[in-house]
Amino acid sequence: MKNTLYPIKFTPILKDKIWGGQKLKNLLNKESNLPNIGESWEISDVEGDTSVVSNGGLKGQSLKYLLENFKSDLIGEKNYKQFGNKFPLLIKFIDAREDLSIQLHPNDKLAAERHNSFGKTEMWYTMQADEGANLIVGFNQKMTRETYLKHLESKTLTDILNFDKVKAGDTYFIEVGRVHAIGAGVMVAEIQQTSDITYRVYDWDRVDDQGNERELHNDLAIDAFDFDMEDNFRVNYSKTENQSNEMVSCPYFTTSYLEVTETLKRENDHDSFMIYICVEGEAEIKTEAATEKIKKGETLLMPAAIENFEISAASAKLLEVYV
Template identity: 70%
Template structure:
């Protein structure tokens, strides 16, 4: 158990994507020879893609190993009761050099039935955005399924979608069923349920190096889209320094914004692990005398068994996540 109580880092799993770019390497110092790195999976329990510990006493152990060995001490009593040996979140940094496909994710019920998976509720925090960069979130106006299919058929779907110009710090909550796409020039942090299920409905008619278009999921998506969804996706939040400012709280995760400019002594009052994503600057996190530095684009996990810890920085912005 004493092995477990320290700030844990995992080796990033880097993903090449047709729409990926260079920012994860140039801005976040991710190590890759590829030119089109689209995603860095920071903490993953996706089937076949488990994260591996990169530091300390547990170095070389997989996320699955930690769950099976430490159970409630790792993720919390209630979380272990619900999720057993399955980690509930997938934590990523994403760089879109080109527009991502227009897509959506199924809810828990559909995902379980069709894919034996969780649904995919997620949130985005914009870390950097080129000038005039945009995201697509939801529809502009009321849309019926027939109207939607007509635009899909005529390849005019973007005309009925809502676009949002974005800047650093903008935050969006993407519920299951909401049509969305990350636009070219945006780099962001993503927190989501552990799921790799995406229904792609429009891909800008682009082709890969072999000249093939990517698969679309028109039929699967149709009964997964929420056509009634309100435009409540943009998150407003406080930015009081040296305090946890809640941004998103849903059944799947709670995320707070924490700007650190001094030494904070914190207690883990949750029956949960804590995850810190550094979205600006750098900080030092200390547990029982063991310190680990977290720089922009890095992620640290504190197991549920960690009761007290310190965060020290002259200037850092962190996302603090628990379930």
């Protein structure tokens, strides 16, 4: 089956969110009539939201179909042994017109016990940020369970949260158990484990069109916190052109920054699929089977069976992801 695989694109799954805006439509050219486009799920194997191929001979087939039929040729032998017919990553673009809820995610153990799901370790790459925009990550002081609960109950949670001014290119690694929120005016690319489990602890007293507040999950969240985490969430990375610059490497994914200004010969020796997320410009990815263009706001899956390929661009910035 190796010969039938090629660089694969998927139809974005767009999500209307109470806090969403129009940047995904206006800046990333996502087609939608939704009033508040909060998220574009680029590659998803979440139950009920499975991605569908949008290009080439496999157009119209689901990611689930690809996994069942191509197995390790799609995702690599070690990944197939570990995950079977389950794709391990969820790739998104997120536009926050308003602040997202203050939230955190459970680890693998809690998520499996409570939700039959993976945990949700994730990272953000800031694609655009309005002047003065913030990301909320962690606390602004040493924190204990008791102090946190006191502020939660007295509705002074924002007093102990860490607000980070953010600009394009800023990158954050959000481990499970860390409180966080994307602030108003920020658009990010998000790479995460395949999970849709979020524990909301505060939602700015926001109500929907019917006057209803969104559900909070404080009883579940309190056991998911890791109050002993270091403030190591800001990612420093080099930006050397025409080579992979590692940003984040964890058990769930490795992501590198790749700025392309010429033709690069690439070799996939990771025994894994590779994902390319275009965050600026436009590039061309060429294999023996096919050539595919990728422009800002697009995501492409390179099957593990394709070991050699070329990436060409006059000027493009890509995120390169594998497991």
